[in-house]
Each structure stands twice: as C-alpha cells, then as structure tokens.
Amino acid sequence: xxxxxxxxxxxxxxxxxxxxxxxxxxxxxxxxxxxxxxxxxxxxxxxxxxxxxxxxxxxxxxxxxxxxxxxxxxxxxxxxxxxxxxxxxxxxxxxxxxxxxxxxxxxxxxxxxxxxx
Numbered sequence: 001x002x003x004x005x006x007x008x009x010x011x012x013x014x015x016x017x018x019x020x021x022x023x024x025x026x027x028x029x030x031x032x033x034x035x036x037x038x039x040x041x042x043x044x045x046x047x048x049x050x051x052x053x054x055x056x057x058x059x060x061x062x063x064x065x066x067x068x069x070x071x072x073x074x075x076x077x078x079x080x081x082x083x084x085x086x087x088x089x090x091x092x093x094x095x096x097x098x099x100x101x102x103x104x105x106x107x108x109x110x111x112x113x114x115x116x117x
Contacts (some may be wrong), residue, residue, distance in 0.1 A: 002026040002106045004095045009111030012085055016115070020080040022095030022108055031106075032098045034071055034078040038091035038113075045094065049080060061091075085115045 003045045008020040010029060024031060035050040049069040057069050068081040095108035 002031065002097065002099070004030060004097065004106055004108035006093065006095045006108040006111040009093060009113045011114045011116065013117055014085060014087060014115055016083065017081070017083045017087050018113060020082070020093055020095075020111060020113075022076075022078045022080075024076040025095060028076045028102050033098050034069075035096045036069060036078075037094045038089075039094070039110075040078055040088075040091040043091075048093070051078065064072075082113070085113075087115045089113060090105045090115050 003025045004022055006020060006022050008018060010018060013019050022034065032052050033052045036048040037045050038048050039045040046060065048060055048063055049067055049070050051069045059067060066082065067085045069078065072079045082089065090113060092112050093108040094110045098104050
C-alpha cells in the first residue's frame with residue numbers, strides 16, 4: 001500500500017509562485033512515474049505534468065514554460081514548481097503515481113491552489 005500526501009497549496013496573486021510537494025510513503029519501491037493532475041470546479045480532472053523514474057518530464061500545453069515538475073527519489077517526494085500563476089490555474093491539485101508492474105494508480109487527497117487578487 002502507498003500513501004501520497006500533498007502540501008504547499010494556498011492563495012496567491014496572479015503572477016505569483018507556489019511550490020507543491022507530494023511525499024509517498026509505504027511500499028514505494030514499486031512506484032514508477034509520478035504526476036500532478038488538477039481539477040477546477042465543474043471541470044474534469046486534467047493532467048498537468050509527469051516525471052518518469054529517469055526524470056523524463058511532460059507538461060500540458062497550458063502550463064508549459066511556467067510549471068516545473070521534479071522528484072527526489074531519496075525522499076520519495078515529487079514537486080511542482082508553479083510560476084507566473086494565472087486565475088485559470090485555480091484548482092485542486094492531486095498527486096498521482098503508478099505501481100509496477102500492474103499499473104495500479106494511487107492518488108493523494110488534493111491541495112487547493114487559488115490564484116486571485
């Protein structure tokens with residue numbers, strides 16, 4: 001079993017920055033890529049960024065150039081550095097990871113990010 005715990009959300013003004021963290025605990029040796037998703041009110045959950053075990057990254061077009069995903073395997077932690085935040089980035093952000101080899105997915109409880117004046 002794996003538990004994911006996100007932190008770092010909050011209220012920030014447009015143009016500001018935030019750093020989200022996601023710490024994995026439990027049976028972490030079988031985990032593969034880590035990812036961040038977000039879900040705004042009334043919208044479907046969308047993929048924001050992923051990072052593989054080999055540090056290969058992928059970003060959605062809406063955050064490319066503004067967000068940076070990284071991971072510290074020694075700490076079993078993934079990060080999402082968000083800069084130049086816009087009101088449309090307001091959402092609950094969820095951490096996600098997959099287990100090898102069956103691909104079972106784990107989710108964190110989510111952390112709220114609000115971009116507003």
